[in-house]
Amino acid sequence: MVDFFKRMKIKNIKFAAAILGATLSLTACEKDYLEAVPSNAVSYDQAYSTKSGIEAAMTGIIRLMRQAPVNQGGVSHDSYGVPSLMMTFDVMGQDVMANNSWFIYQYELDNKLATYRGTRIIWGHSYNLITNANNIIANAKNLPDASSVEKDGFEAEAKVVRAFAYFNLARVYQHTYLKDKNALAVPLMLDPATPQTEGKERATLEQVYTQILADLTDAEQKLGTSRPSKSRINKNVAQGLLARVYLEMGQWNKAAEFAAKARQGYPLMSATTYKAGFNNYSNGEWIWGLPQSADQNNAYASFYSFIDGRYTVNATGSRTYTRRGYNNLRANDQFVALFDEADARREFQEDAKAFTTNNEGVKVWNSDRYTITKFKDLVDLGGHIVLMRSAEMLLIEAEAKAQLGDFLGAQELLLELRRSRYTDPALVLPSLNVGGALLEEIYVERRKELYGEGFALFDIKRLQKPLVREGNHTAKVGTTPANSDLFIHQIPQAEMDANPKMVQNP
Secondary structure, three states, X not given: OHHHHHHHHHHHOOOOHHHHOOOEEEOOOOOEEEOOOOOOOOOHHHHOOOHHHHHHHHHHHHHXXXXXXXXXXXXXXXXXXXXXXHHHHHHXXXXXXXXOOOOHHHHOOOOOOOOOHHHHHHHHHHHXXXXXXXXXXXXXXXXXXXXXXXXXXXXXXXXXXXXXXXXXXXXXXXXXXXXXXXXXXXXXXXXXXXXXXXXXXXXXHHHHHHHHHHHHXXXXXXXXXXXXXXOOOOXXXXXXXXXXXXXXXXXXXXXXXXXXXXXXXXXXXXXXXXXXXXXXXOOOOEEEEEOOOOOOOOOOOOHHHHHXXXXXXXOOOOEEEOOOOOOXXXXXXXXXXXXXXXXXXXXXXXXXXXXXXXXXXXXXXXXXXXXXXXXXXXXXXOOOEEEEEHHHHHHHHHHHHHHOOOHXXXXXXXXXXXHXXXXXXXXXXXXXXXXXXXXXXHHHHHHHHHOOOOOHHHHHHHOOOOEXXXXXXXXXXXXXXXXXXXXXXXXXXXXXXXXXXXXXXX
């Protein structure tokens, strides 16, 4: 940890880190480099001493969320902030596969070791968000040209970003909270970094979650519902993150309470809208999202490059993808089988020729059979990234109610969601399940609703379930036991070498 913060601060101390200190560029596939901070940048003190400077810093953090980490090794095509982490956590699950190229090592659960890029990417990106948030939190209260409400708003937004990053870190570098809240998580860095910043020991999950809840609770009380755009943070975003965290902790009453609050004002989209492409945060159901203009969305190093699977087939059977890119993420055939034909969420394109014949002459469908068409990039490659939706909040509320024994309440929520997702709502019948069967139904519904949005591995870990890969999976086929150490990443070796207080994961 000391290594990361010293390098970050020494390089960027005279500049506004959130605005310029994380400017990364990608050009060709083989060219990785860090763009230097412009020499005419404002100083650190100037950036954090005015309302306009803090506003720019906050905008910079949001942009950093969809950019690669600074000073954590080469930038690459599986390293561009939250969108690439979403795909990492999905291909480590049971429903989305990487059939070749980028994300194949994540899919194989083989990118977690201390010397591998996979752990450097997650660690570096998350702590970049945290150190930038810490700068805003420390300076917002001293702004001479801002009202008390404005100061509170800046501090609250930054605290939500910090909590978001720590929530990801805690779940990546340790098993779930309910398995052992005293297990070691990650260091808590809560102050601006300086060249004298020393490494800290790993805090326990309980300590990290206590800090996350403190940040989110304070932010939720200070924020209003208005904001400049859906990329910025308002009360609903803070409430949604509180719902996620309380669900992870098994605090069902609070999970249901904040999930219900978070989705107020964000009605479920229709089946028609669901099929429109998941590419614009003007969608009324989106609570939080990241915008991307065409010049910010790199052609190949981007979310849609991997997951937009629309294509046409010529006379020889060759594919031409609608969206240029790697187009290498696939849906597992057993997962596709969970969807009714009338379910608008069945967004997959099937290749009838995507099979091989085994030695016994039996057709075997291969991993290229189903591409994912849920996420359709815009023509100018400016598709937005979804971070939080009211459907997720409804499912959190349903799960929490089922855990509390309110089976009717959970059933009604499931019915509401399904009727909004079917092309003919009359086809949807109420669930009659209760107890464990109802919970399993909700878990499957989460998979069907949220695939591609980064929840797969975290749900497996949260529920302490085994990873079961059947059908046309090609990596880690069969069952990986619940709470396997394959599900947690090791601390990056550079951090281990620099910080004598650090303890390594298995």
